[in-house]
Amino acid sequence: MADEFKSPQPGTLLEMPDGWDVLYATAGKQPALTDERILQIAERHRNHVLTAQSGTRFDVIEHKDLVAFAREVERAVIRQQVMGLVETVARLKRENNQLHWEVANAKRERDVAEDRYEAIRAGVAA
DSSP states (O other), X not given: OOXXXXXXXXXXXXXXXXXXXXXXXXXXXXXXXXXXXHHHHHHHTTTSEEEOTTSOEEEEEEETTEEEEEEHHHHHHHHHHHHHHHHHHHHHHHHHHHHHHHHHHHHHHXXXXXXXXXXXXXXXXX
C-alpha cells in the first residue's frame, strides 16, 4: 500500500535537497519551533542570520506560511558558485575584447588588401 501524503502540520521541518530547511507555519502565526530561544532570535532577525545553540548559523527567510533556514555550509557553497560565475564572466569579457580586437585587425588588413588591389588594377588599366 502506498504511503499517504499528509499535509505538514505547523512546526513541521521539511528538509529540502537544495540546502534549505523549510519550517511550515500557518498563515499569520509564528512557526512552532521547539527551541523557544531560536524562535525569539529568529523573530528579531527575520531575513538575517541567526546562530542556534549548537553554533550552527542559518539565514532566515520568511515568506507567507513558510520560514526557510539556509545552513551556513550551503551559503558558503552558493558564495563559491557566485565567485565562480564572476570569474567566468570576467574571462568571457576578456575573450570578447580579444575577439573584437581580432575582428578590427582583420578589417584593417582587408582594407589594406583592397587598397593594394585597387592600386594594381589602376596600374594595369593605365
